[in-house]
Amino acid sequence: MTTPNLSRRTFLGAAGATAGALALSACGSDDETPPADDNSPQTINWWHIQTTEPGLTQWATMAKAYEAANPNVKINITPLENEAFKAKLTTAGQAGNPPDLFQSWGGGVLSQQVDAGLVKDLSDSTKAWTGDLLPASLQPYTVEGKLYGIPWDVGMVGFWYNKDLFAKAGITAPPTTWAEFLTTVSTLKSKGVTPIALAGKDKWPGHFYWAYLAMRTAGLDALKAAAESKDFNTPDFIQAGAHLKALVDLQPFQKGFLAAQYDKPGGQAANMGNGNTAMELMGQWAPVTQTSSSASGKGLGDKVGFFTFPAVDGGKGSATDAFGGGNGFCIGKNAPPATVDFLKFLLNTENQRTAAGNGTLPTNKSASDAIKDPNITTVSTTLASATGFQLYLDQAFPPAVGAEVNDAVAALIAGQSTPEKVVQAITQVAKSQ
Known part of the structure; x- marks a missing residue:
């Protein structure tokens, strides 16, 4: 197929x-x-x-x-x-x-x-x-x-952010490169602001990060070629995981994120809607879910902003390529x-x-x-x-491969895997299909 x-x-x-x-x-x-x-x-x-x-x-x-x-x-x-x-x-x-x-x-x-x-x-x-x-x-x-x-x-996936929390940290504009994004995360943490909300238990929100980094680092043609050859074990895809590990090492997510679900009480959307975290990487439905999941039922209102996933310096992919569905x-x-x-x-x-x-x-x-x-x-x-x-990779690829993308990336985010093991695991499942 x-x-x-x-x-x-x-x-x-x-x-x-x-x-x-x-x-x-x-x-x-x-x-x-x-x-x-x-x-x-x-x-x-x-x-x-x-x-x-x-x-x-x-x-x-x-x-x-x-x-x-x-x-x-x-x-x-x-x-x-x-x-x-x-x-x-x-x-x-x-x-x-x-x-x-x-x-x-x-x-x-x-x-x-x-x-x-x-x-x-x-x-x-x-x-x-x-x-x-x-x-x-x-x-x-x-x-x-x-x-x-x-x-x-x-629609598409992108970063939704709390304008007030950015202002509190003295951040005047969203980052446009991955290096700038990591600096933004560090700046938010230094000002006592939790940078990112993540539903670690659900896994699919975490795969958004690796997917976008793979797109920016290796490019769309490389993703297509890997899907056809069933081989993701390449330097560019390993580098995508390394970029994600650099983010994970900053400990940017809310407390208890590994047990959090997307739209459940205390989950990713609620953390954003209640103003507890500065950013989330999510689809076009995010503001509506933030509102419905917030304690007030009002969400962030006009305090929420949007920016596209940053470019990766030296990457082969275009910063204007979109990811979603x-x-x-x-x-x-x-x-x-x-x-x-x-x-x-x-x-x-x-x-x-x-x-x-x-x-x-x-x-x-x-x-x-x-x-x-x-x-x-x-x-x-x-x-x-x-x-x-x-x-979305967990939909574009055959179910077993998509599920492995979610699982392998979740393990990396949890500190239980490495960039190399992520691509090895995905490749192993792809070749078994």
Whole structure:
């Protein structure tokens, strides 16, 4: 299997068009969604990871609206925390019984689900309305020219920071190089400010650091070549780990970070939202989750800022290459006919405008005018100028390889591994596939 990688040639014709497309008007009619063709009683089992507000209530409200318009359809929703979702979905897949509708990030995980016959080909059934969606957002859900998932949002990972804590430490501008970033961390610590919030227990937030450093040090082409050759044991990838170890050695994370989860009480988002830490490396959803996880329910407000991952001096990668992805949905092989119709309903302009108003960068081009959050606008603008794009490594690579990236990097961050052992472990798993 060829490992999906959204490189300069594939994503950026689209990602470069992303922000431009955001200004376009609707490409088609947004008439009320017709009822499902099959009027027999149908139950849709929907699994997703929106366990916090506003997403939790937002999607439940949309499901109720669809049920009201289609009395023959019942939607059972199961919200799950990220890691619990992945584990439960894996078990369901191994049993050959995937949920009818489930959250997906595309990439290598989706490719294996396609190979296993677990998901439906949506190429024909959604053709009438997927033209209204941003072309870039469809890429991770396209396998060998066929569409197996529908993107709900799109975005990228970057550093979110507390402007007040930066000012307290006398830092007047975000760092632009990795050396400057390490100096920023040291300066924050010297002023009694905890530099970085990290959900060490979840592991996936930690892999963001190694992934970006690999991109900056080795470059996107090297990541693609390593995925194809199944060999990550190269000097550049070892150097990426060395750069991360230099950060870890500064002890920049909050107390108890190894046991912290992303969106749980006392976790990464809460530490940021409560103003206890100065930075976090996270996706475009960060400000919303910071707010919902904060004790006040108000988060940082206009105190939160955004900057892209710094350049690495002497690195082969471009500082304008972006890393991230989006949330989307796939339909299980045994899903009832109404599931495709419900998915179309979720992606209509009205529902996507609701999401945009709550801090989401929508994929429906006609919903972009509802974006109110200046931080989301910043992400959109940054994506528009990106020169390349890499999907999350734990999604772009086959599941076992992606999981090993998370595990190996987590061990390095915990002080239990070395840069050399990280690439050796990833390579060993890749070659076993």
